[in-house]
Amino acid sequence: MKRFIKDNRRLAIGAAAGAVILSALGIGALAARGSRGADTVDRPPAIAGAPSRLGESGIPEYDFTEAPDHIGEKAAVSGVVLKAFTSQSGVTFLDFCKTSKCPFSAVIFKDNAAAFGDMQSYVRPVTLTGVIRSYEGSAEMILDDPGQIE
Numbered sequence: 001m002k003r004f005i006k007d008n009r010r011l012a013i014g015a016a017a018g019a020v021i022l023s024a025l026g027i028g029a030l031a032a033r034g035s036r037g038a039d040t041v042d043r044p045p046a047i048a049g050a051p052s053r054l055g056e057s058g059i060p061e062y063d064f065t066e067a068p069d070h071i072g073e074k075a076a077v078s079g080v081v082l083k084a085f086t087s088q089s090g091v092t093f094l095d096f097c098k099t100s101k102c103p104f105s106a107v108i109f110k111d112n113a114a115a116f117g118d119m120q121s122y123v124r125p126v127t128l129t130g131v132i133r134s135y136e137g138s139a140e141m142i143l144d145d146p147g148q149i150e
Contacts, residue, residue, distance in 0.1 A: 059129070064096045067104040067132050067139035077104065077141060078127045084119035092119050094126075094143075104132075104139045116146050126150065 053061050062070055064079030083095040090110030096102055106128055108116055116122075127150040130141045143149065 061127065064102075064104040067141075068134075070132050071134045071139060072132065074129075074131050076127050076129045077132065078125070079104070080125045081106075081123050084122055086113075086119060092116075094119075094122055094128075102138065104141075106141050106143050107135075108143045112144050116143075116149075122149060 059075055060070070060073065061076040061078060064077050067075075067077050079096045081094045081096060082098060084092060085095060086092045090113060092108040092113055094106035094108070096104055108119070113119075128141050128143065129148050129150075130143065132139050132141055134140075141148075
């Protein structure tokens with residue numbers, strides 16, 4: 001019985017030491033990742049509910065992939081517009097993904113389209129400012145004024 005207790009005690013001490021070592025290695029890896037600077041491509045994931053950063057206007061700024069987590073918020077949403085598409089009904093979509101399964105898009109209705117000029121000029125990196133809304137399971141931002149696009 002004493003041997004059983006002694007062996008289990010050794011096992012428990014070994015497990016605790018292993019956990020401490022693994023924890024220290026994990027913290028070191030996180031610190032090394034953070035030391036590469038803000039311009040690194042593989043940035044750490046955003047904390048749910050926290051803005052990626054505050055824009056110049058003081059409103060939260062998110063990457064377009066984070067927009068679905070911020071429905072109802074007035075925010076700046078950044079990304080690269082890959083395609084500007086105008087439907088037969090005159091509604092223009094600024095698409096941030098190659099497929100229709102994108103988590104976010106921007107919408108310009110026909111009544112406002114003339115103010116935006118050539119829609120292809122927005123196929124570039126942009127920051128959009130407005131309210132993030134939900135439409136058919138995806139996030140979108142309705143653009144009424146060209147000033148909403150930087």
